[in-house]
Amino acid sequence: MQKPLNGIKIIEIGSTIAAASASKQFTDFGAEVIKIELLNGGEIRRTPPFFQDIPNLETGAFHIALDTGKKSIVIDHLSNSGKEIITRICNDAQLVIIDLPVTESKKILNLLNKESGPSTVAISPHGLEGPYSNRIENEMSIFAWTTRMERHGHDGSEPLRYGPHVATIQIGATAAAVGLSIVWGHEHDGIRRDVDLSSVEALAGNVDTGYVDWVLLGTQRKSGMGRNTDNYPIGNYKCKDGYVMFAATLGPQFARLCEAIGHPELINDSRFNDPIEKSKHFEDFMEYLDPWLSNRTKKEVFKEMQQYRVMVAPVVNMSEVTDDEQAIARNSFVEIEHSQIGKTIIHGPPFKIEDSWEALPPPDFGSSTIEILTKLKYSKEEQIALFKIGAIR
Structure with missing residues (x-):
């Protein structure tokens, strides 16, 4: 059976966990995803844990889980030559998902054709415009801005965050949902769209927001200290x-x-x-x-x-859930072959459509650089020149 997203080309720029988790929802269902990677590998490849606790751009758990089936090209996105390559890669794509510092994202977005170019989803902490747009945040500070950290704290104690990267992947899921929507929209009405996705807004209005309580009742929902001893169990x-x-x-x-x-x-x-x-x-x-x-x-x-x-x-815990009879029956966890560590297990599809999902191994760093440049009609001499000046790796 043909996968539902066959024929769709997605470009991921930024090497972040949020962008990687967003584009994964496309590649596993058949889209071609080209991952334009930062020269240093970026957040997704440098975030632990690593296989055997040895730091390596290829063996980080988040890279293995979220970069399945993608093509990797390493480009200096700040150089003029790098920008030219990015423009050519994006020309025939349906969607660009970008997560860079706002000033860098704007420069890349301005390169794209506003008439015939791809639709875009730009992820940033506070959005591309406004007085906070250039602020640098991390996952914890973004979570704090949403009011969710304050509301997850126990009365009389410090505010609490979610486990590492849970909120970031939720931001990525929001980007994937809106990205698929605008790709579908373009297929039906021919209109390209640019989405400005604020991470704070994506989290503040998602799942456990307390704004409705506050607006209607003037109250702020908050966790109790330890067990609920009023209404139990x-x-x-x-x-x-x-x-x-x-x-x-x-x-x-x-x-x-x-x-x-x-x-x-x-x-x-x-x-x-x-x-x-x-x-x-x-x-x-x-x-x-x-x-x-x-x-x-x-x-x-x-x-x-x-x-x-x-x-x-x-x-x-994970050791228990992978052996659970329901997880086994539904193939909730799947085995892939990694280039350096061999067979490993990752989570399966988020939902089932017959023969529509496949998790291929994640790419080695820059493993598709030459293939992509050749397809873009860069000669061997030009590729060598680009490598020499550091525009590619």
Whole structure:
């Protein structure tokens, strides 16, 4: 079966995790993605962890996972010769995804033909215009600007961030979604579009935004300190071999949980069936729940609770999820052959379409430079000259 994005050409510029995660959604579904890499390899190749903890441009986990199936050309994007190459590469593309400092992005974007050139998605911390447009940020400071860090902090303690690069990949997912939309739009109406994607805006309006609460109620949603002891059980609870996550606070869910742990009498217990009284008796309830959990593994808790239709899930790590029977049945993790480390496992497709997805190995640094330049009609003599002056590697 033909992959859904066959025939589409995408150019990725910037060597960032956000740009790489965006363009991955195209290459794995059949698009040709040319990765224009920085001379030093950029963020995506220099971010740990690395295979055997040895720094290497080819063996970083984020590069292996997010650069699958792409072509790599290394260009000095600041040089005049480099800009000329970039212009020629982009001429017949449908989309350019760029994530560079704003002044550099603008110079590249100005090279592209505004009539017949590709559509563009420009990723930057605060957008291409405005008083903050030239500010340099990192993932943590971007997250702080969105209000999400403040709202994820516990009362009385410091604000909290997500795990490293989770927010950045979410920015990339936003870029991929809008990128595919404007490619589809161009196919249908012939109009090219330029998207100015602010990372702060992409995160602030996504998933757990508290703006609606603030606008309507004047309140700011915030995490509680540790376990929720007012309305329970919700959140993570320790069991025999780790943790499980419950969401069983309300009437039917709470009642079924009481039955599952062998204490149906708690359903009508005045300590737990009145919201105000329930908030006073968390420790009393844990005298029933804790012993039941401490004698069962995560999987045992999950299976027994599922029989009573209680909302619960095991908190698993990567070694557990790759061996999970559901993940195996759906081929949620796939094996690829890496040029230096051999066979390795990466995550599979984000959704299933029959025979439409394939994760090919990530490219070695600059492995397609000569191929691409030759296709652009650069002679061998010109390629040598470009290499000599440092415009390519």
